[in-house]
Amino acid sequence: MSSETSAAKTPDEVEKSSQLETYDEKLGLDTLDTSDGDAALQLVGARATAHFSEEYNRKLRRKLDLVIPTISAAVYSVNICSDKTSLNYARRNYNLVSMAFYLGYLFWEFPTVYISQKLRLAKYLGGNIVVWGIILMLHASTNNFGAFFALRFLLGMCESCVSPCLILIISMFYKKDEQAQRISWFYVMNGLTQVFGGFVAYGITFDNGKVLAPYKIIYILLGALAIVIGIVVLIWLPDSPVNASMLTREERIAALERVRNDQGGTENKKFKKDQVIEALTDPRTWLVVFSTVLTCIPNGALSNFSNIIIESFGYTSKQTLILSTPAGFIASTMVIFCGWYSDKKGERMIPVVFALIPTIVASAILIGLNGSSNKGVLLFAIYIIGTFSSALSTIYAYNASNTSGHTKKVTINAMTMATFSIGNIIGTEIFQPKDAPAYIPGKTAIMVLMIVQLFVSLLLRWINVRLNRKRKAQLEEEKARRGWTDDDVQRERERHAFADLTDRQNIFFIYTC
Template sequence: MAVTTILAAVDKNIIGNTAILGILQDTNISKNQFSLVGSLFFIGYLVFEWPMAILIQRFPVGKLLAVTVLGWGILAMCTAAVHNMAGLSVVRFLMGGLEAIVYPTNSILTVMWWTRSEQPVRTAIWFNTISTAFTGIVSYAIGLTNTGVARWRLLFLVIGGFTVIWACLLWVFLPDSPVSSSQLSDREKWVAIQRVKDNNTGVEDVKFKWYQVRELLVDPKTWLLVIFAAAQNVPNGGISSFSGLIVSGFGFNTLQSILINLPTGVIGTTFQILLSIPSAKFKGYRCFIIACANLVPLVCAVLLWQLPRDNRHGLLASYLCFWTYFTPYVLSTSLPMANTSGHTKKVAMNALWFIAYSLGNILGPQAFRAKDAPNYTAGFTGLLVCVVVAIAAISMYGVLCRQENSKRDRETRHTEVDHQVETSEAFNDLTDKEKPSFRYVY
């Protein structure tokens, strides 16, 4: 799951480095058109999110994931053959559509295999930002080459080739569920299922139940999560697409800009793993920790907006620390699944969650306009506003979850610690609203 996420992010974010490796000149596109290319990936993600949710409902998740990974690996290699805006737009749109399956399937697999207390750390590991370091190393190595192939084209060929090989490995080794795993004995399968019984989120059911969708749509907690996911990902769309241009705007050359972006993934992943530990350990503080984690990118956005442009070291330090922005989103990724029961409801929640993710990433590149280069002060102002909105949304979500748990405790006369989950209830395809013993994570 971690390697799949890394390759998905690499194939997605590699466009940022190609901007300083000659793709703008070779395809004759402007910086404003490049912003559109950055958004088109996530428009494809948005358009395909619901169809992918239906496919997840109908087909084994492991095999489905392997096929789509193969598809976007081939498309990444095809990107090396484009010569104009039209070709680049089509390929990026289709790549976004195929990658729409990655995070929903990983989220579902996380709930299948790990308990609620284990999910934050596991999610922080597979939902990492190491991809920027991997992309940077490969980009730098290719930047030193002198072949007959344009460097940005060679970059797509290499990364796409890695992805195709990984898809074949997924087909062979990734199980669709604990029950179908060929690597587990019958006893181990039974243990794996019993371990996650207290998650109380139901089991897979291929029958689509519309009442579960309606229940989801009228719940205010749903829309607070949607607002949070959209706002939190505006920085992701902007920074990932314009990373190379932003750093070069500080006064660094092409290879220096690539090298400077190398530690960003390490910084982000280290921060999210460190915060995932207290998030898992301290019950009832996850939303609070997520809100506090956003204070770092909040301060960095202010500095990137206000610092004088000749203060290269201050701008660079703020830029590098801003890459902790993805930590709050990673810590929150387990919330939609942990707090949703009923298979149809989980699939629908996953779709909404990643539609919001797509919307944020679509809007992000549009905040960085050509007329604002190289300072992009308007872009950093927009990122600041989005971080504030994300803090407000996740805080209110935590309050509503706490209130609902308290109400259920009073009604059932059980405490959160003592309430028992019956096996029949845990594995029935019932929603969280239909289960008196269900308690929300916040």
């Protein structure tokens, strides 16, 4: 059973609120300004007045799971994964063309996330996906290098909002100990699409190309699919718990109360300069940025050139399309495992370590057995080298769980995704034609980057452990100084939840390590 409170307060509620404020003053509590708080305050207020059973919350979560991760996975499959692999399967392996996409991504990342803050999040996302699909279909209309470069630049611009928007939506609807799994449920498409794309590309190779070149068929099919999914997003993906049309008013309140204690907040349309400054001066931000670059350099290299490496083992280009697919299954398994472990154990950085170790081992095998006739071992190395990609999924979850204040969240997401593009731009250049067919410098670079990433991940974890210890000591000090009881602490925690405070400003915020 549940109860709910309307946005308009009754005279009794106004009197009760006044009494609570008087009680706050007696305890010496600071006045909390919620005038610039989250949109959630309009629906649920500063204190929890509606309580829902565990069974009710479980049913609500299942309802959310049927829509949000499902649509997010569909979006990710066509927008993030299919395009990158389509360039690979289409055999348009030009370094500059590969780079064009990430240049557009980098150019438009900061404008797009701040525009999305002002608009309906899912509607903005859906519009971008529809335009993305049109641009992808236009790839089939030209063989001109300059036009192809320009189209891929525009494609990167449209895609730059996808991951930030999906991460924000997940963080608004799900608790901290649910976010990593839900992010992994859409990020897993990174590997699964590699499998699907490989078989599709293999089938298309049997086309004689008399009507249309095979790579053009790929672009037309994927572009049309993107347009359909963009329309689905526009109609069904919710923007936030406050205005989710898929939920009843009671369910919207319940969705907000589920996440209140996490102190992560929901959405706020006001741009706050002080939160941008805090994001830029938080050392963890730059470690996340560095970590993202370290992860994305191998991503940019392998997503565009992995098939060429397999060919260097002595296989034909057609055989390579099928032989590359097991790597997608293994990468997908690692993504799901890391997401599950991350939420189950309340860890973010330890799963990153799990994801990096197989990549380090694989790189060492490819370097050490260069020129070997043992194709089975070399293929095994290629199949496990992609596990590092799970690290990026966990970094997304790290940002979602460890950042509060909407403008700060938007800023850190933008910085993360901007460095995603920088890392991928660098990655397109580490496998140089002059190093063919062994590409030893590129493989060595991947191994070194992943080893450095191990230490950065452990440092991020240590910092959050230390911050939590300091936060706990500060809260105990406040309790003693103000004479707070546990009920007083809980009431203050509820008041602060949707005030759009940053994680530094909110003494009740707990970091996920």
